[in-house]
Amino acid sequence: MADESVIDDEKADEGRRHFLALATGVVGAVGVAAVATPFVSYFRPSARAKALGAAVEVDISKLEPGAMISVEWRGKPIFIVNRTEEAIEQLQAVEDQLADPESEKEQQPDFAANRYRSLRPGVFVAIGSCTHLGCAPKYRPEVAPADLGPDWAGGFFCPCHGSKFDLAGRVYAGVPANLNLAVPPYRFLSDTTLIIGENTEAA
Numbered sequence: 777m778a779d780e781s782v783i784d785d786e787k788a789d790e791g792r793r794h795f796l797a798l799a800t801g802v803v804g805a806v807g808v809a810a811v812a813t814p815f816v817s818y819f820r821p822s823a824r825a826k827a828l829g830a831a832v833e834v835d836i837s838k839l840e841p842g843a844m845i846s847v848e849w850r851g852k853p854i855f856i857v858n859r860t861e862e863a864i865e866q867l868q869a870v871e872d873q874l875a876d877p878e879s880e881k882e883q884q885p886d887f888a889a890n891r892y893r894s895l896r897p898g899v900f901v902a903i904g905s906c907t908h909l910g911c912a913p914k915y916r917p918e919v920a921p922a923d924l925g926p927d928w929a930g931g932f933f934c935p936c937h938g939s940k941f942d943l944a945g946r947v948y949a950g951v952p953a954n955l956n957l958a959v960p961p962y963r964f965l966s967d968t969t970l971i972i973g974e975n976t977e978a979a
């Protein structure tokens with residue numbers, strides 16, 4: 777059954793309704809509403825572009841610090857996170873617990889083979905599909921929530937078999953998944969607009 781609060785939001789904000797309609801499956805699956813995502817972005821692929829799996833343009837101007845949105849590209853959920861300064865600092869602190877902290881297993885374009893796994897430290901983009909068996913990981917940016925324990929530093933948690941990823945999508949050692957979340961090709965059209973599906977190096 778649909779969440780009544782979401783329905784209320786839909787009535788209040790037609791742009792938001794449009795996004796949710798496009799991303800219902802993904803957003804519902806990852807429980808975005810439960811992890812403080814107060815704004816969603818206007819997502820603008822043309823119908824033809826979607827059909828062809830072409831690049832999609834995403835306006836992230838209303839994506840608040842700490843929030844995540846999910847959009848669709850080539851039938852895949854694409855997570856976009858506005859990382860806070862605290863989240864960026866946390867990336868280094870967990871590296872000794874990760875399976876591939878240096879991103880050596882080519883799960884990203886060359887431009888994202890860095891600690892942030894992104895073009896810009898503040899914006900993280902990844903394919904929202906667990907590298908174990910493809911479930912949708914949940915975005916859990918909070919530190920030490922009761923259900924994930926005192927060592928949880930924020931990241932992505934896969935509810936299917938318990939794989940854990942940090943806030944750069946880097947997989948923790950000793951979980952079912954053994955690869956980092958994949959990063960799609962993307963580039964910045966402006967400071968607040970992303971093109972998902974076009975590689976920066978090719979632009």
Ligand code: FES
Pocket residue numbers: 906907908909910911934935936937938939952953
């Ligand atoms: S599919 Fe994510 S842990 Fe198995």
